[in-house]
Amino acid sequence: MMFTTNTGSLYHRSTPFLLLLTLALIFSSCKTSEPESYRSAAEIPPLPEPEEEIVAEDQPVAEPTDIDSLLQEMTLEEKIGQLFVSPAYGRFTNNKDPQYIRLKRLIENYHLGGIIFMQGDVYGQAMLTNRLQDYSKIPLWIAQDMEFGAAMRVSGSTRITPAMGVAATGDPANAYLKGKITAREARTLGVNQIFAPVLDVNNNPENPVINVRSFSADPAMVSLYGQYMIDGIESEGVMATAKHFPGHGDTDVDSHLALPVIHHDFSRIDSLELRPFRETINNGLRSVMSAHIAYPNISRNGDMPGTMDESILNDILIDSLGFEGLIVTDGLEMKGIADHYSPGEAVIYALKAGVDMMLISPDEMSAINELKIAVEQGEVAEERIDRSVRKILQLKKEQDAFSNPRVDLQNLSSSINTPVYQSIADRIARNSVTILKDSENILPIREVDHLNILAVALADDESGSTGSSFARELRKYHGNVNFHVLDRRTSLEEKTEILEAADDADLILIGSFIIVRSHQPIQVQPEQLQFLRQLISRPIPSALVAFGNPYVLRDLPNTDAHVMAWSSNANQVRQTVPALFGASEVAGKLPINIPGMYEIGDGLEFNQSNIRFDSPESAGMSTEKLLELDMVMQEAINDSVFPGGVVGVMRKGVMVWQQGYGYHDYDKTRKVANDDVYDLASLTKVIATTTSMMKLVDDGRLDVQDRVAKYIPEFDTDDKREITIDQLLTHTSGLPAFQVYVDELKTREEIVRAVRNEPLVNNPGEEYVYSDLGFILLAEIVEEVSGLRIDRYVRNNFFYPMGMKSSFFNPQKTGRWISNRIPPTEIDTTYRDGLVQAEVHDERAWFMDGVAGHAGLFSSADDLSRLAYLLLNNGQFGGREYLKPETIKTFTERRSPINQRAYGYDRKSDGFSTAGELTGPNSFGHTGFTGTSFWIDPDEEIAIIILTNRVHPSRTYGSTISRVRAKIADAVMEAIEH
Incomplete structure (x- = not known):
């Protein structure tokens, strides 16, 4: 059976899950602009339980509770208390804290039914849950808003892209996974009910409160993605809640601040707003949250809020749509209710309208007392109370609250924000990125085209720190980013600085961090807008990235590129910025209309063309297993194999590991940094010389079967005439390994002349002798054919355009900015009478002015990964x-x-x-005498890079480097999750 959309297969259910451990492997990036019909979420493969889950000691288990018997035993006060859910903050709370004491009294004296946790952290919320449960005779019902994942309220848990971004991925299975991960973390935290998903159809761009919380402006898409998220939540035994009935999408008033009024007739609401609710109710939806909105044209109660309106809840939701589940109010403290009704009035009206659970009353004690009086005076029948309480008690029984209401604290560290959960969240965020416009071909950004970037973070706050993650991520991919914040505290002087910076920029990037937030506008403020229009009026390209409200694009339609990122969360920023540089695939499609600009389904597509810096899990590897590299490297450092080094691992276009270990030397005063630059020694043969030969072959300027004598006249002799370039490349030319030369020959010209005339030690093609001399000659051939010495040729054709900014021959001539990042090699007592640092270690290359085909190149792990990417990506990098x-x-x-x-x-x-035992038979690479290594396994799409200075302080050190290389390679391959 195949789980499919209307554009193709998503996943074959028989595939083992471990093959899908990472984001990219769990689901394909299937995109669609038309919503598919709903298919059973049972066809989506199961999410694995967290590994090594610790089982807590058994809790006392109560006898199964008979709900009707329990209800008969309860007093009126106890039953009324069950209807109320009060807010708490899931942080450490002292026993004498006034809010804690108030909650304790509500539970003990007013028989509170439940808690809704607001902001908090994992352990704080779990511990407070247990403390509060201990006070309650009947277990508390724990609820929480988790629209964006558990991290919407609980720091330390998994944050997942808002609903609109999930729909932009074109894959409803992402909504299922979002729901499932959220519910699993909720369940671990003792949460029984999640107030999500939002089933509002956001068809009003001016909506100040729903916005990206909605899946789409298309009711069919909202229904589809909403159902998948509900299925994901419910699959973990947690209750999902659809909100806000009968629809909050077409409002331009924030119900937190006032009462919105919608004047549409029933025909319109039935065809649009009600559709997602109707379809999910037909599929078994168990809970609905009401909207604090008045619908005078479909109600006999005028402007009464829907939460309190029998016409809305009893007549439409219960009678017409046949809903039999739990009805919950939106927060009763919101001004759409609290400004017009007393706490008791609001509850009594809501109860009469059909509500079962009262959420966040502004005064629970007064409300409970008023409701009790209403029952005693016959205004509200006790049977009506019983009906809702029975639902609540039955749900508590179904979720085993009576037998085990406490949170297992030991289980938290293995079950919250696991690498699997985070990798799925990362992939959803990455797949949500939607590019709507690129009129000047800005994207993907290439440093060679845009040397200087001015990045401006547009914010509606005054913290001054908004967008810091944006700047940090940009600098991972570009070396020259001038970053500024434009918020409510930005001074005239700072604005002048921004304009002056624009004069020196090649590209302007505006990151909009204007988000949906109650009590704050979601539009660009007039003063900011005026400044931004002045900024982008310059004759340089500009791009707008919306990290939040997508409709902000209407304010800046003239920027040359429009990118949707859906959320200002740091993780969303981390997964969005790579797309700007071609470091991730882009295929997101717009799930809303932006009037006069874009329609549902719009979106440009880009293939990945650059390396992304991301977690091992994003490339199907295990961080935990890669940590074995720490042990291998430290053991080698302890054994004085080398004083330090860098290990880089790239897989499937993702740099998953770039870590410095140890020190520059044995004085241990300077630690190795991740971007340190090392003498590559014989890696020069492949990184510079072989790559140059490939290019010349590509250009038709030479052939590997060409005779060397065609380019080197000295080879036009009887014994050398038949030697070909491919024999130099395979070390079968008959040339010796090397000659010392430097005992007598001290100049480049003398050494090159000697190599050209060096006698053979074997007949060509008959013996393998690893020869530096052959590669010295190959570099001479590069110069003969191209007219450029090999250092300039490889830099012009590869290093510079590919952004390999740390790859140089003779780095000491480049400047201290790179020289200081180079650990020393040998203390040379023969030729240089001192420490060799930032100049080539190999004596022959040193006397050849530091530039030779066999040695002389310096580079970093980051740069080498770029070349590895090119080799694994069919010769392409950065779209070229x-x-x-x-x-x-x-x-x-x-x-x-x-x-x-x-x-x-x-x-x-x-x-x-040295490639280890576990790399595949098609692996290719090279090693360098200074302790470097470069291996690629094309079958696993993996590159393993090792940079050390094992010849420090003497080449007699580091004799076991080969075994270390093999151990590192095997540790890397062991980390691949099959």
């Missing part, structure tokens, strides 16, 4: 083809009949290999 796929295939397959080597690259040998 640097090498042809067939050329890469030709150069990296086994090419020698007498050894394992490819062209330039080594291949994994049958016996011991």
